[in-house]
Amino acid sequence: MGRALIWFRGKDLRVTDHAPLAAALDAGGDLICLFVLDPHFFAPARARGLPHRVQFLLESLRSLEANLTRLGSKLFIVPGRSVEVVPRLATLWKADRVLASRWSEPVGVARDLRIAGALGRQGVPFELHEGETLAPPGTVRTGDGRLHAVFTPFARAFEQRVLVETPLPAPKRLPPPPTDLARVETVPAPSLESLGLRRNPEVLEGGERAARARLKRFVDEALGGYSISRDRLDQDGTSRLSQDLKFGTLSIRTVWNAVRGHGEAARRFRGELLWREFAYHWLRERPDLLEKPFRSEFEAFPWSRDEALFAAWKEGRTGYPAVDAAARQLRETGFVHNRARMIAASFLAKHLALDFRMGEAHYLAWLTDGDWAINDLGWQWSAGCGCDAQPWFRVFNPILQGQKFDPDGAYVKRFVPELASLDARWIHEPWKAGRRLDYPAPIVDHAAARARFLQLAKAHLKAPA
DNA sequence: TGAAATGTTGGGGCG
DNA sequence: ACGCCCCAACATTTC
Numbered sequence: 254m255g256r257a258l259i260w261f262r263g264k265d266l267r268v269t270d271h272a273p274l275a276a277a278l279d280a281g282g283d284l285i286c287l288f289v290l291d292p293h294f295f296a297p298a299r300a301r302g303l304p305h306r307v308q309f310l311l312e313s314l315r316s317l318e319a320n321l322t323r324l325g326s327k328l329f330i331v332p333g334r335s336v337e338v339v340p341r342l343a344t345l346w347k348a349d350r351v352l353a354s355r356w357s358e359p360v361g362v363a364r365d366l367r368i369a370g371a372l373g374r375q376g377v378p379f380e381l382h383e384g385e386t387l388a389p390p391g392t393v394r395t396g397d398g399r400l401h402a403v404f405t406p407f408a409r410a411f412e413q414r415v416l417v418e419t420p421l422p423a424p425k426r427l428p429p430p431p432t433d434l435a436r437v438e439t440v441p442a443p444s445l446e447s448l449g450l451r452r453n454p455e456v457l458e459g460g461e462r463a464a465r466a467r468l469k470r471f472v473d474e475a476l477g478g479y480s481i482s483r484d485r486l487d488q489d490g491t492s493r494l495s496q497d498l499k500f501g502t503l504s505i506r507t508v509w510n511a512v513r514g515h516g517e518a519a520r521r522f523r524g525e526l527l528w529r530e531f532a533y534h535w536l537r538e539r540p541d542l543l544e545k546p547f548r549s550e551f552e553a554f555p556w557s558r559d560e561a562l563f564a565a566w567k568e569g570r571t572g573y574p575a576v577d578a579a580a581r582q583l584r585e586t587g588f589v590h591n592r593a594r595m596i597a598a599s600f601l602a603k604h605l606a607l608d609f610r611m612g613e614a615h616y617l618a619w620l621t622d623g624d625w626a627i628n629d630l631g632w633q634w635s636a637g638c639g640c641d642a643q644p645w646f647r648v649f650n651p652i653l654q655g656q657k658f659d660p661d662g663a664y665v666k667r668f669v670p671e672l673a674s675l676d677a678r679w680i681h682e683p684w685k686a687g688r689r690l691d692y693p694a695p696i697v698d699h700a701a702a703r704a705r706f707l708q709l710a711k712a713h714l715k716a717p718a
Numbered sequence: 719t720g721a722a723a724t725g726t727t728g729g730g731g732c733g
Numbered sequence: 734a735c736g737c738c739c740c741a742a743c744a745t746t747t748c
Binding site: 484591592595599634643644646647648649650653654700703 | 719720721722
Binding site: 647 | 747748
């Protein structure tokens with residue numbers, strides 16, 4: 254027996270397959286559930302810069318609170334900085350140990366080190382449990398102990414060596430919070446309105462129940478055709494689970510387990526989950542990747558930082574419909590289709606030769622699913638400077654990509670309404686329609702921009718050191 | 719998890 | 734009938 258303080262954080266907002274909760278419940282004794290509300294993160298000015306993420310997080314937090322209450326426990330939401338709050342409450346509430354889910358991204362590692370130190374000085378163990386990834390980052394390695402630099406061998410090694418266990422069920426009930434707790438300031442889960450935001454109905458609903466419904470929809474309706482329809486901008490062929498993995502409203506192994514078997518399409522989807530593992534492996538090994546390219550020959554690459562071009566890209570007025578639709582989908586809905594992310598990223602890094610970190614930061618702020626490891630890997634992949642990246646000379650043609658993956662222009666028309674009445678024949682190259690449109694001409698010519706980038710990259714990357 | 723340039727092949731029109 | 738050219742279709746190479 255003893256008293257466990259379970260510290261829920263922004264990446265494990267669930268009660269199902271929650272290792273710290275299950276471990277504490279197994280051990281018996283008192284159980285206190287805590288969420289620390291950092292006033293820095295939950296400030297109106299900051300929230301306005303990340304509106305979609307904040308909305309999803311708040312809904313998921315309220316869902317977690319309701320679920321814990323339903324199970325007989327309670328979520329204490331305490332304002333403050335976690336490095337201060339957690340050690341203070343551990344002492345004040347006489348916890349014997351503090352449990353949390355591992356958080357392996359740089360800010361989480363640094364914070365957990367400080368907290369472990371502070372708790373250690375108070376004689377309280379700090380236990381981090383797995384659940385963030387299928388395999389703890391860094392555990393899948395080559396024969397000589399290095400991380401795989403190429404995805405395919407990584408995936409093969411993962412499948413051979415990693416045994417993904419069955420998810421833990423949600424607890425049937427939880428012990429009520431102890432009655433002798435010293436009173437501390439708690440706050441209700443903030444409302445969007447209190448942060449100066451209005452609910453955006455385009456952002457998917459937060460919380461475990463909505464997440465489970467999405468998983469079921471995907472497995473029942475979309476998984477079978479995943480291999481083909483995953484690339485279609487105009488279809489709902491993707492899982493739409495990214496924000497649930499980001500905030501932990503579904504555990505990664507719940508998703509993995511739900512798509513076991515199911516043939517080739519499911520194997521393809523599991524491959525995408527393994528890209529996530531790959532990204533977490535590398536970021537844990539190389540926290541500096543958030544600042545610099547994986548491939549060192551790109552460290553001094555002469556990227557542009559042209560603010561006018563960047564603004565056109567962010568606001569969706571480059572004149573290339575597929576690129577602009579992606580930009581507007583991001584701002585309006587907090588989500589961008591995977592194929593559209595690639596098209597938009599390629600355009601920024603190659604046609605515009607802008608520093609990929611500008612796009613990376615913009616995506617991280619506006620994506621509901623914005624995840625450091627995955628976002629960074631994706632951007633570095635597109636810019637050609639990443640781990641197992643696409644070659645620098647591979648330049649997506651935004652017109653062809655649009656024609657291939659949005660043949661009727663339905664995706665473009667949804668997010669670029671100025672083009673709604675345009676014939677599908679011209680939808681990806683509206684300047685050829687011979688019509689006056691309230692839509693910008695291309696800010697760069699595709700062929701010229703492509704040639705310019707290839708020349709720039711060749712000169713920089715092949716020049717003798 | 720590309721695209722464009724270049725090379726090759728083969729059928730048909732035509733002198 | 735034959736060779737030549739044209740060019741679409743496909744393959745290979747290059748960026």
